[in-house]
Amino acid sequence: MSSALNIMIAGIGGQGIVLASKIIAQAALARGLHVRTAETIGMAQRGGSVASHVRIGNEIHSPLIPRGTARVLLAFEPAEAIRHFPYLSADGAVIVCDMAIQPTADAYSVDAALSFLKENVRHLKIISGAALRRAMESVKTANMIMNMIMLGAASECGALPFSADELAAAIRALLPEKYWGINISAICAGRKACHD
Amino acid sequence: MKKLLMGNEAIAYGALHAGVRVAAGYPGTPSTEILETLAKIHDGSVYLEWSVNEKSALEIAAGAAYAGARAMVTMKQVGLNVASDPLMSLNYVGVKGGLVIVAADDPGPISSQTEQDTRHFAQFAKMALFDPSTPEEAYAMTADAFAFSEKYGQPVLLRPATRVCHSRADVELAAPLRVSAPEGFVKDPRWVIFPRLTFANHIRLEQKLVEMSEEFSRYPKNYVTGGGTLGIAAGGVSYAYVNEALQNLGVSCKLLKVSSYPFPRDLALAFLDGLEEALVIEELDPVIEMELLRLMGSAGQSLGRSSGVKIKGKLTGHTANAGENSPESVSAAVASFLKLNAAPSQPERLARPPDVPARPPILCAGCPHRASFLAVKEAADNAVFCGDIGCYTLGNAKPLDMVDTCLCMGAGITVAQGLHRVEPHKTHFAFIGDSTFFHSGIPGIINAVYNQTDIIVAVLDNATTAMTGGQPHPGTGKTLTGSSPPIDIGKILEAIGVTDIVRADPLDHAAAKAAVTKVLPLTGVRAILFASPCAAKIKKPIYAVDAEKCRSCEICVAKLGCPALTMQNGKADIQRALCAGCGLCGQICPFHAIGGAL
Numbered sequence: 001m002s003s004a005l006n007i008m009i010a011g012i013g014g015q016g017i018v019l020a021s022k023i024i025a026q027a028a029l030a031r032g033l034h035v036r037t038a039e040t041i042g043m044a045q046r047g048g049s050v051a052s053h054v055r056i057g058n059e060i061h062s063p064l065i066p067r068g069t070a071r072v073l074l075a076f077e078p079a080e081a082i083r084h085f086p087y088l089s090a091d092g093a094v095i096v097c098d099m100a101i102q103p104t105a106d107a108y109s110v111d112a113a114l115s116f117l118k119e120n121v122r123h124l125k126i127i128s129g130a131a132l133r134r135a136m137e138s139v140k141t142a143n144m145i146m147n148m149i150m151l152g153a154a155s156e157c158g159a160l161p162f163s164a165d166e167l168a169a170a171i172r173a174l175l176p177e178k179y180w181g182i183n184i185s186a187i188c189a190g191r192k193a194c195h196d
Numbered sequence: 197m198k199k200l201l202m203g204n205e206a207i208a209y210g211a212l213h214a215g216v217r218v219a220a221g222y223p224g225t226p227s228t229e230i231l232e233t234l235a236k237i238h239d240g241s242v243y244l245e246w247s248v249n250e251k252s253a254l255e256i257a258a259g260a261a262y263a264g265a266r267a268m269v270t271m272k273q274v275g276l277n278v279a280s281d282p283l284m285s286l287n288y289v290g291v292k293g294g295l296v297i298v299a300a301d302d303p304g305p306i307s308s309q310t311e312q313d314t315r316h317f318a319q320f321a322k323m324a325l326f327d328p329s330t331p332e333e334a335y336a337m338t339a340d341a342f343a344f345s346e347k348y349g350q351p352v353l354l355r356p357a358t359r360v361c362h363s364r365a366d367v368e369l370a371a372p373l374r375v376s377a378p379e380g381f382v383k384d385p386r387w388v389i390f391p392r393l394t395f396a397n398h399i400r401l402e403q404k405l406v407e408m409s410e411e412f413s414r415y416p417k418n419y420v421t422g423g424g425t426l427g428i429a430a431g432g433v434s435y436a437y438v439n440e441a442l443q444n445l446g447v448s449c450k451l452l453k454v455s456s457y458p459f460p461r462d463l464a465l466a467f468l469d470g471l472e473e474a475l476v477i478e479e480l481d482p483v484i485e486m487e488l489l490r491l492m493g494s495a496g497q498s499l500g501r502s503s504g505v506k507i508k509g510k511l512t513g514h515t516a517n518a519g520e521n522s523p524e525s526v527s528a529a530v531a532s533f534l535k536l537n538a539a540p541s542q543p544e545r546l547a548r549p550p551d552v553p554a555r556p557p558i559l560c561a562g563c564p565h566r567a568s569f570l571a572v573k574e575a576a577d578n579a580v581f582c583g584d585i586g587c588y589t590l591g592n593a594k595p596l597d598m599v600d601t602c603l604c605m606g607a608g609i610t611v612a613q614g615l616h617r618v619e620p621h622k623t624h625f626a627f628i629g630d631s632t633f634f635h636s637g638i639p640g641i642i643n644a645v646y647n648q649t650d651i652i653v654a655v656l657d658n659a660t661t662a663m664t665g666g667q668p669h670p671g672t673g674k675t676l677t678g679s680s681p682p683i684d685i686g687k688i689l690e691a692i693g694v695t696d697i698v699r700a701d702p703l704d705h706a707a708a709k710a711a712v713t714k715v716l717p718l719t720g721v722r723a724i725l726f727a728s729p730c731a732a733k734i735k736k737p738i739y740a741v742d743a744e745k746c747r748s749c750e751i752c753v754a755k756l757g758c759p760a761l762t763m764q765n766g767k768a769d770i771q772r773a774l775c776a777g778c779g780l781c782g783q784i785c786p787f788h789a790i791g792g793a794l
Contacts, residue, residue: 013557022200022364029200029366036330037364039202042225042307042664046590047759048557061439063330063363066523079552086549101771102762105594106553113550120547174200 004057005161006065010084011076012101013040013050016147019174020074021052023151026170027162028056038063047104051084056161072159074150077101078113085117093123093159097132097150125157131196135189145186152190164191201367203331203360207298208233209367210338211268215375217293218243218260220253222635223664224272225307226361227300231270232667235676246667246676249605249635250275254282254297261291261351262387264378266342270298273312274604278636280317286351287323288397289389293378294342295351302358303479303520309585309604311518313480314355318457322401324408325353325457329435331365333417333455339373340417348404353457357479359433359520405458413462417455420467422448426534427467429454429484430477437526438477444527445536459487465495468505475533476509479521485509508533559590561760562736562776564702564728565656566591569598570755570780571700571708571726572625572654576716579623579652580615584608584637586629587663588656595757599627606636613640613649620650623716627654631661631669633685638692644721645693652715653694653723655685656702658730666732689723696722703728705783736777737792741768745789752781752790 007024011017018039028035033056040050053065065087073088075081075096088094094117100110117124127150135149151167154160162170168184175183201209207230211219219242221231235244243260247253250271260267271279276299283297299317302308318325326341328334334356345352385393412418427450430438435453442448452467452474454460468474468491476485488507508514515521515529531537559566565588572581573596583589583599584607592599601611612626628637633655644651661667668674673682689697696718700711708726715722746767753761753768760774761781768789770781782790 012555014560025364026200029198035200035364035366038359039362039364040306041229041362046557046560046587046663047555049555059443061436061443062523063359063365063433063436064523066440066444066527079555082549082552083555101759101774103553103555104558104757104759105556107762108552109550113552116547116550120549 004055004060006070007054007056007072007074007160008065008070008084008087009052009054009074010080011050012080013046013048015076016144017050017052017076020147020151021054022174023167023170024054024160024162026174027166030166030169030173034058034060036060036063049080049083072154074154074159076146076150078110079103079108081117082113088121091122093125094121095125095127095150095154095157095159097127097129097146099129099132123159125153125159125194127153127193128196131193134196135186135193138189139182139185145182148183148186149190149193152187153194155187156191156194164188197369198366199369200364201331201335202229202362202364203328203334203356204229204362205233206331206335206367207338207354207356208237209369210335211296212238212242213370213372214339214342215266215373216242216268216342217265217378218257219268219270220245220247220256221270222247222250222253222275223661223667224275224300225664226302226358227270227272227275227298228664228667229361230298231676244676246669248670250279251281254279254286257295257297258282258286258291258351261293261295263293263381265293266375267293268296268298271300272308273299273301273314274309275299276314276317278605283317283321285389287321287401288394289387290349290397291345291351292349294345296338296341296345296354297351298354298356300356300358300361301480304358306358306520311480313483314353315457315483316481318353322405323351323353324348325355327355327431327455328360329432329453329455331360331363332367334360335367335369337417337455348408350404357432409458409461412456412458413460415456415460418453418460418463420450420452420463422450424449425470425472426450427452427471427474428477428530428533429467429474429488431455431484432479434477434479434521434526437521437523438530440523441527441530445531445534447534447536449534454484461491464488464491468492471505473506473508473533475514475529476507477515477521477526477529478509482510482517485511556593557590558593558757558759559587560731560776561758561774562731562778563587564658564726564731564778566596566756566758567702567705567708567728567778567780568654568656568726569596571702571705572712573598575709575712576623576625579625580612582608582612582615582624582626584628584632586632588627588629591627593757595754605632606640609637609640609651609653610643612651613644613647616649616651623652624650625652625654627656630655630657630659630671630685634670634683638688641689641694641721642692648720650719651721653721655723655725657685657725657727659727660730660733662730662732666730686725694721694723696720697725698723699725699727701728702726703778703780705780731776731778738772738775738777739770739779739782739790739792741770742789742791743767745787747787747789749786752785755784756781
């Protein structure tokens with residue numbers, strides 16, 4: 001069995017899933033760890049379901065996480081947590097934002113989705129839409145920083161092996177300087193949202 | 197130095213470090229980021245361009261390579277179809293500077309029309325091909341491909357697939373090569389393809405393929421490991437899945453890694469020697485499998501087994517013959533081949549999650565294409581709507597349901613003409629995006645004017661190549677690295693001889709409908725230019741529903757299919773985070789219940 005730390009990030013095209021996985025991968029690289037990711041880019045980005053696979057460890061071959069082996073599932077939307085649940089390992093952690101975005105074609109029950117997670121995930125952290133909105137207001141911007149808020153929350157509740165400082169360093173390594181402030185503030189806001 | 201790189205970024209670094217001088221391409225998933233990365237990282241030493249199409253891009257790269265420069269061209273797999281005319285001839289002419297043709301395959305397919313396998317193009321064009329399994333290999337193989345191309349004087353294909361292109365890894369970067377300045381173009385009959393030259397070069401080419409196969413048997417990225425009587429051959433990302441599966445199953449066996457065409461024949465013979473059975477794991481077509489079968493046919497007896505080695509794979513139904521491989525599918529195939537139980541890493545879960553509806557890609561909130569489609573739908577509901585390749589292919593989804601055909605780049609224009617020849621009493625619309633118009637739409641429109649066909653061309657001009665992330669094209673006034681006077685689509689249509697051309701802002705719903713109504717009764721080739729910038733590029737004040745005025749008719753939700761519009765507690769509701777402020781819902785609400793917020 002693989003000893004890799006597998007992190008699945010799931011959401012909807014436009015929520016910043018690719019950048020979130022890049023930040024985690026960069027934080028791993030800065031620690032001298034070997035990392036592989038697989039991302040959804042292209043046609044599927046247009047409001048469709050997207051997922052990033054991040055794998056950290058020495059003996060990783062596949063960029064895709066085998067089902068049932070993700071130690072962390074970071075879901076930006078409840079239905080996407082459910083859709084990617086089969087990737088979660090038996091004792092894996094789920095961090096999910098409860099703010100639903102209903103698919104255009106067909107609606108789903110958010111309550112049913114969240115109750116399933118409550119019943120079946122031992123390490124579950126639900127970030128409420130209200131906490132998310134407060135975090136966004138504190139950074140004075142709209143949707144574009146949801147990814148950093150979720151990373152900050154995941155780091156704070158111990159689901160990610162990287163501190164907020166390590167995530168901030170990754171932001172500085174990957175993004176142009178003009179975006180550092182807003183993204184690092186969003187990481188901090190996410191840490192607060194974890195306790196909200 | 198180690199750097200976190202996506203496969204496509206690794207190819208860009210590989211090309212830069214190998215001294216590429218000229219690189220051209222046309223955007224297409226999963227290849228687009230290669231040129232975009234080169235544009236970010238080069239120091240001014242590389243000429244870079246988005247060409248109008250893949251054929252042009254390859255010919256530009258060929259010219260640069262004739263002059264002795266190292267050149268690269270990038271495209272997705274279906275782009276290689278467009279470039280196949282120069283591709284098939286170029287190998288008979290050869291090159292002087294190294295020429296690497298990157299064609300990215302898309303098993304699944306995830307974002308493509310076909311599941312074609314570029315390895316067949318290598319065989320068909322008698323061209324060497326490199327097939328990386330990881331971003332690290334993609335980086336190293338790009339440099340190898342340039343050297344190989346120059347050594348043999350032939351263009352070379354590099355075929356990464358989606359899970360290499362869009363996968364990141366920590367890649368160890370080498371020191372950039374010092375490449376001497378290109379010699380320049382030297383006039384010589386060798387650059388002019390004629391039947392006599394083709395025949396002479398064909399003979400040389402066949403000899404080179406034999407030499408290439410011998411060299412590839414010694415190439416460090418083709419190799420055999422392990423032993424035993426059961427062996428697995430794999431290439432591309434599937435090789436990674438095989439290793440993952442063997443690691444999880446806690447077993448080992450004889451392995452053949454294939455990273456090239458021509459097939460490394462001698463190496464494969466060493467792999468087959470002593471085997472009873474071989475399983476082939478590859479994506480798309482059974483290329484490695486066919487090569488092994490061919491080897492068994494021609495050299496089976498020399499392997500010392502009268503019964504031969506049983507080759508299992510796609511042809512025998514042991515692996516799937518369509519779609520993408522996954523760690524799970526490969527693990528199952530490997531376990532079954534080695535007669536083991538399935539991987540222990542996939543425990544059966546007791547809890548089955550509730551069903552959630554599929555969430556396919558859709559037109560973004562505020563997308564002007566939605567407005568153009570709605571205007572045409574309301575003005576000409578019974579017409580036939582020929583679509584094309586781009587974001588606007590997503591107009592096929594309900595409730596718009598405005599794409600009746602879609603085939604390949606530029607085909608909407610010409611398929612509409614064929615349909616019209618059979619049913620001249622019907623109205624045929626051809627929708628085409630701005631980038632697709634320049635790519636391959638223009639000849640089809642000339643054909644319609646020349647042959648006097650009654651069609652309505654609707655140009656959906658959002659001032660970008662949107663589906664691939666917003667690349668410039670000749671109509672935008674921008675190039676990959678700078679600016680250029682924009683080429684006016686309307687003037688091109690005028691010059692071609694399209695006499696009835698109307699322009700409309702699709703987000704002005706009444707005017708857009710009036711434009712359609714105006715051209716509808718006319719004959720000949722008519723054009724509507726719907727121009728409004730891509731919603732991803734502009735920010736407008738968002739809209740909101742006045743719940744007091746909303747009568748719950750659901751017309752806005754039912755007509756538009758806008759992701760920002762849903763019914764909440766019986767009233768229409770706009771999700772603020774998604775609304776792009778196009779205002780279309782406000783224009784169609786019969787009760788004026790939707791207006792600009794803030």
